[in-house]
Amino acid sequence: MSLALPAKAGEAVRRGPSPRTMIAALVLALIVALALAAPLVAPFDPLDQDLRALNQPPGPEHWLGTDHMGRDVFSRLVMGARTTLMVGFGGALVAFILGAGFGLVALSLGRVAETVMFALIDLVRAMPDVLLALLLIVALGAGAQPVVIALGVAFAPFFAYVARATFHREAVKDYVTAARLFGGGKLHVLRLHLAPNLVGGLVTQAAILLPRCVVTESVLSFLGLGSSPDEPTWGRMVADASRYIETSPHVILAPVIAIILLTLSLSILGEAVRRNLDPLRAAGEAKL
């Protein structure tokens, strides 16, 4: 049964972003701007200890109060945003390059290579990602760089799976057969027909994994395995403040709310990116 839909469906679909997406973009822009301008915005040195004012509530001098060592929470928050964002985005980027690269090499080498190489990926995936990152950090040593690499390896399988699924879905399309009939080789098909479809899926996956990287980084810092102690990160702030959660809850609330805001806005934006790049949406308009 076919239903005639208005011919201008394409226009109706291409409306502007929803208010939800706009708010998420604003929040993310604010966090990134604060992180970039942190040295200018932060009223105090994030490592400066004011031992006369421990666990102060928010006030005119310390906007978000101080922690158990008398450090200004707001300054630590904006400075910590730099590390947190850097490690989160870096981890997602490394995962993207590792996963998509490894996956595409496996796929273009043929069925046997694909089976063997994806068995390896399954092996990596079989371990919980936090545990895997933990093991890697223990092997590589603490600091921002090892964390980025650990996150990248832990999340790379997701990108490889997405690449494989898209590849197999597109490879059976008639236009790929047609391209082969025109004498197009594997590289040609990959470049002209598969790459645009792959980019959509992979970018979507990156948008979904970004918030997970931020959270995992915070978890690692919370466990004391993240970057070095003199670099404030949101995870470390949560870890430090957790001991004083009963006496001064505001200290832990600040980084927790920041993490929630960042991951929420990233998730909403990721969802918007996914919807906009979904190949089914572009293809589905005419078919429906």
Add this chain to the structure above:
Amino acid sequence: MTAPLLSLRNLIISAGGRRLVDGVSLDLEAGRTLAIIGESGSGKSLTALSLLGLLPDGLEVDPATRITVDGRVLAPRDERGWRALRGRRIAIVFQDPMACLNPFMRVGEQIEETLQRAGIAAPAERRQRIVTGLAEVELPNPAALATRYPHQLSGGQQQRVMIAMALAGEPDLLIADEPTSALDASVQADIVALLARLQAKRRLALLIITHDLAVAGVLGHSIAVMQHGRVVETGPAAEVISRPRDPYTARLVGARRRLADVPAAQTMARPVAVTAEAVCVDYSARRLFGTSFRAVHGASLSLLAGRTLGLLGESGSGKSTLAAALAGMRPLADGRIRLLGHALEPRGKPLPDALRRRCQMVFQNPYGALNPRLTIGRALAEPLALARVPASAQAARIVAGLNEVGLDADHAMRYPHQLSGGQRQRACIARALLCEPEVLICDEVISALDMTVKVQILDLLKRLQAERGFAMLFVGHDIEAVRWISDEVLVMHQGRIVERCRPEQLELSAVRDPYTRRLLSARLMPKFDGAIVEKPGGQPRLQVSTAADCLPAW
């Protein structure tokens, strides 16, 4: 005669200011069959849905619309009123039975649901009714069949179950929306014959929605032709088909009639483009140590330059697999293909790119054959770039190629989804021809298109072949189309070529193979000379021979 069972006055359905159905009025009396015929987008399905109060949300129905069922006026959105009628007074059978049957429920349970809604409380009586219902749609061994799941039945059996379900509530009006379009030709005839018998036996008012003139002509007492949301012509079936008044109906009938006339075959010696000798093609096993499935068994054929070979078969007959093998796109399990002088053998050398370009394919679904992310112009540039045509020369070749298939240079800017099905298929043909092929393989190229567009595409292919002289393999399941375009016809069944004849010999009197005979006798043909005789009392007026009638008597 009393008031009609169903009366529809001035049905207007619009979406966003655009009228999808524009002032349709219909009457249907008990014991009569009305066939609504039209192409996709003509509004025929929406009209049918409105008669069940099932219109999708977001569509506006004009307040002037009046739907009267059995003397009662019903508002289009009166859910409570419609629910009382659905299943009990009015029932519907949809196109795709697999999509309509719940895969988790046994056949009997699904029919029982209808019976329960119809108010039959006693379980014993319901069981009895399920068996008689399944027997009524001529399913063998109904008691056992009721315990099966839908996927264990064939497409034709599923559709019979759907009909049994629709009839379980003893409705007075049965709406069948493209009931046979998803089925193979030989099954289609059986279902049409069944509907005709049931209609006569139960004195049903039957509303058939179809795009197929033959189905409408065989089943309908009267026919309403729809185009762009309007009824352009109504009248007794025989009259509409033999003496169409409206230009659109005339085009529709003319398209079908043209295919019925087989053009005279030419006899001229031609060079051979492709030969196949005892070709076998396997689908490899999905699992380790699984057995592979042989889709083509020992097919031999030869394709001459400038001639068309028709390959006729139903779904699953292996015809598309054979076509792909001939283009060098599938490894052979056994046998040998000579394609333009190159030998293709099991585990042999692959086709060199320069030769591969000389053999092109056009596919069934023109949407899947065009990358949705590329404009038509960029899609057409692909074969040129791969053939190392300099970029400066490409644009002129693309425009020339588009003009050759009846498209404009403007179309190069558009994306596939901005074109109609016929235009997309033309673009696919233009793209294939840019390779200057010597062999063109058309794999069900017209199956997804509307009738009038089908004939245009067939004309186009024939003209292009005359101009360019390529050899063509035309794969299809539509007997008329294959016969019309081909110089020789092969019939495939279960992976084997069972019949090989000239197109004009493709008649019941001339073919020997039992399967081909079955295929031919199952064909529905409207009589263009007005030979359909109106019989009183709603009897089926045209005996459709079923598969059993024409099996050879051994």
